[in-house]
Amino acid sequence: MSGVSLSGRPTGIGSAVLALYAVYLVVPMALILIGSFGNAWSNTLLPVGVTGRWYETLATNAAFQKAFWTSLWVCFATVIVSVLIGAPLAYAVATAKSPGMAMLGRIIYLTPVAAPAVVLGFGYMLAFSTETLPFLGAGWLTVAAHTVVCLPYLLQTLVADLKLQGIEQLEQAAESLGAPFHRRFLDIVLPGLVHSIASAAILVAALSIGEFQLTNLIAGFLHRTYPIVLLQAFYGASGFACAATVVLLTLALISAVAGAMVARKATFSGVVTA
């Protein structure tokens, strides 16, 4: 029996699976939220007592504050660099005349997804800890690494959107009307990608904010991001760890909700689905 009715509404087994998944998704987050306001939490199902001191401690903790702002600027820079590289690259892949070139482009930009982050991180460590390239721990290297990790997701979105729009024919139409390459790119390609760039950029932001594996290997002491510092909180009081996690969770949720809203707007305006 199908779990989804013809009208697209979940039914029977589908509803049960959906409910179970929602519980699985929400319960850990709810517990973290409750724990962040708990006075003490040890060997009990729920914390004992209510307090806001963990957030006060967090707000005055210099290491967390610095990590928070580092995460924000790394995230912002990653988004900018990803879009600047991603938009032309997506265009090149989507409009590649030779199937071989298109395939090569896909392999190159999907490799970071296939390769484990620890492999990439180890590669960065080897490459950038030499006397010739002594950049391990530099902030810009973290941005570069985040860009490598996030770019495939941005490209997937943009390439799919370009193909969905039939960009090749739109460009041919513009060209036949008299548009040289730069006008076609600025007048037709980029405006058509506005919504998907926005939603992909928010996806990149969410990935960058939460990136841990690679950053843990390459970020120096001066440029530790929030997830790296958060790990240390797990060795201290549970309430403090929960409060620190809630901050990260809030950043991630803001990104996800903003992404969903942009995607919804794009869908309704018909640009993405045209």
Place this chain on the structure above:
Amino acid sequence: MTLALENLHFNYPGAGAGVRDISLEIRDGELLAVIGPSGCGKSTILKLIAGFLMPHQGVIRIGDQDVSSVPPRKRDLGIVFQNYALFPHMSIAENIGYPLKLRNVPTAEAWPRIREALEMVGLAHLADRPPRSLSGGQQQRVALARALVFRPRALLLDEPLSALDAAMRGEMRDEILRLQRLYGIATLHITHDQEEALSMANRVAVMREGRVLQVDTPEALYARPVNRAVATFVGHANLMDGEVLAENRVRTPLGDLACARHAFSAGAGVSVLIRPEAIRPVAAADGVNRFAGTVTRNRFLGSLRRFDFALSGGAKLMVEVDHQVAPPPAIELPPEALLVIASSS
């Protein structure tokens, strides 16, 4: 301005398909339709003229200018694409005004031209709407207005009606013809729909396997196809293999038949064509080219009726008669309607 193709040759890399030795001329104000089965090369011709493909041999002229190596943006050709290719982020007016913007036409001059183009296609009231809010027919009108607003040297139509439903297709045929006549512009119309081509074009080119088989007026193409391939593609046809006996006699599986005069020599292998509507229902098989038989299928098609008429020898012919005619016991193949044509190209 006249559009001319001279001995055009193109092959897709790694594939046998392409076009060979294409020579066509579309005169000012003329609409030439190119028809043929899928993969015959008709769209390749449009891409070559537009400049999206470069010919390996041959010349493309617009007026007196050889544009074979001129980039598409400098050819000044209006193109209407099969799926309209309207820019989704621009309004209708912006879409139509885009070629004027590219030509740096001042706003004061551009807007009256955009308005005129909108009025010409009856969409002035939708100027600010986005393309997606329009029906298929309306979008095609916008595409047509956009292709004409900058006064191109020729117009290329790439299966412009194939995405529309049957009712809208008829309406758009008239609309395209009206605008094409109004602008008096040389127009190439690519289509796989023979009815569309025959009803709209001044002349029709029939293509097969990358070659043009025949270019003629719709009437001549139907009445005097040069070979079996053209006869098969244009209209319904009864075709038989034959051997020429004399200038007005041919041997066929139905027997020796009297036929229209032809230029083939005796003994030549030919094809023998008779159109379904040229076959006459008769009361008895007692005369030249008359055969008895039975109607095996009887289809009512509105103003006419189409029979499958099985002859006693086993051969079957398609017959079209007025819808009021009853299934006949015999048919006549009038000699003047029995055409002897080449078997191959």
